[in-house]
Amino acid sequence: MDLLEYQGKKLFAQHGVPVPVGKPATSVEEAVASAEELGYPVVVKAQVLIGGRGKAGGIKLATNHDEAAQHAEAILGMDIKGHVVHELYIEKASEIEEEYYAAFVFDRSAKKPMAMFSKMGGMDVEAVAETDPEAMRTLHVDPLVGFQDFQGRRLAYEAGIPADVIRPVGAMLAKLYETFVSEDAMLVEVNPLLVTKSRDVVALDAKVTLDGNALYRHPDSAEFRNIGAEDEQERMAKERNLTYVKLDGNVGILGNGAGLVMSTLDVVAQAGGQPANFLDAGGGSKAEAITSAVEVILSDPKVTAVLFNIFGGITRCDEVAKGLIEAFRQIEPTVPFVVRLDGTNDKEGRALLAEADLPNVHTEATMLGAAKRVVELAGQPTAAAQA
């Protein structure tokens, strides 16, 4: 779960990471009221989950009421690399003297948190890593002991920052680590980490990714919303406890088990098709879950054909067939379905489908055969549907 800047900063503030004061806003009026309250100059910042907001014109300085209104007006609704701006963050402007970079990442390879720090902040970290790898200082943290003061000092000294900010930067790193662990984050990134003219150390941006599996421990964070990133089908699927990811194509996909579904998408793509979604109906799905999943898939208007690829382990193929039959009764789909049932109770499942004789439902014996068939039936996505 990726957080917007202001949401990440809210968590930072709770853990004592210094951040400039600010307020989120969803309208021009709200933005101006916040600006007036904070006092000028303020920065009007687009809240979208994509880098390069500044270059795209999504971050502007306002020194008075009119400028605040003008910038809020311009930025709200702006499209930044495909992300439409629905929210703003109005923040008290900071006087920038130096820009650093700091992060804690969940290093899956080392199976430890990794601290990263560089004095070359404010720019693309991957570019820094390429042009000057020495400039990015990293070290691993033992999760059983936690981040130690010496580690903060070491990063700060190795990065070569001025003596007067060694201590406050180390302190901020310790607080960022605390945020990383106690909020169950997969990523905490500050770019830039600012040294102001008055030599204060402040987090000017916040990029935080939370672990969806740990949200039960963080009821407040579970409430964070990002209106711009919410997709209708993904929202529907979430309500129904289905694992769904929206994609760009026109072939609806349902399978059981994450690996098999990913593989199904690949096989459909190899057959020349474009998957419309990833949907894992999960292990042991009952008929109701299948019916519910069909509803989600078909609510995407781009879908012109649907593929069921089931290899039953704990999932029983007769339950899948019952679910599909019920979906046809309730929804009366107009697009063709290709169904491949293998594994537990496959004969029963296929017999149920044969008996029901659903309109435009084709059964296939193999995964590859089914993928080929559904691609033929789906045709290519039309330009209008893609737009």
Add this chain to the structure above:
Amino acid sequence: MAVLVDNDTRLCVSGITGREGTFHSLNNRTYGTQVVSGVTPGKGGQDVEGIPVFNTFHDAVEQTGANTAMIFVPPRFAADSILEAEDAGIELIITITEGIPAHDELKVYNHLKRNPNVRLVGPNCPGILSPGKANVGIIPASFFSEGNVGVVSRSGTLTYQIGNELAQSGFGNSSIVGIGGDPVPGSSFIDIVELFEADDETELIVLSGEIGGDAEEQAAEFIAENVSKPVVAYIAGFTAPPGKTMGHAGAIVSGSKGTAQAKAEALEAKGVRVGRTPTEVAEIAVEILRG
């Protein structure tokens, strides 16, 4: 031989009194696995169809000689249960539970690493099946027979798909090991490939990976240096968009890292043949086995 679970396995199931826990424990017993005990705090003294239930792993180990644990409890209790099993002296802990917080997994992993006598498989895995010997977990055993192909996989159903295609060509399995789809698996591809390399029964190894992390890339390096047996690989997720979690918590392309393309290339660069579809993986394996 086989790897990890066999006739000597003495299984204790954490969460045996839950609906799923009971169902799969009994399934495993029906298959022939020695399911010697279960643990559910507060239900010590009860039994599940004759399998005694204890309040603690320590009691279960002491009284039933359990050497293997299967963890079936909900995510919020799973890390605690794994640590309890380790503390009680269990040698192999197989964790089926899906949805354990990643930071819990990180702590468990780093703690268990300090004990050379314990091995964790999973979390978020279907378990381990050694056909004809023992089944620990939720793998539908009826699709698999004894044979000489060792399978290690991050995905359950994909394993069944590949295994079934091999079975249709007449090849069975030494063991099938699900290492799970989470970001911090207790056992890596390398850990299991190493066991298969040393296992007399295993003649060929199938490695089924997916997007996210770099476990496949690390395995490629290891195989090149240490493995004499043929390895055939599959990678799922070529069409996965970056930044989206594809069902498994660990299946995510982060920026440009962890792509299926990079994994397939890393394996092929080390001489591992990579099938483009599960069917092709089975075909390559059969071709090698028939020599």
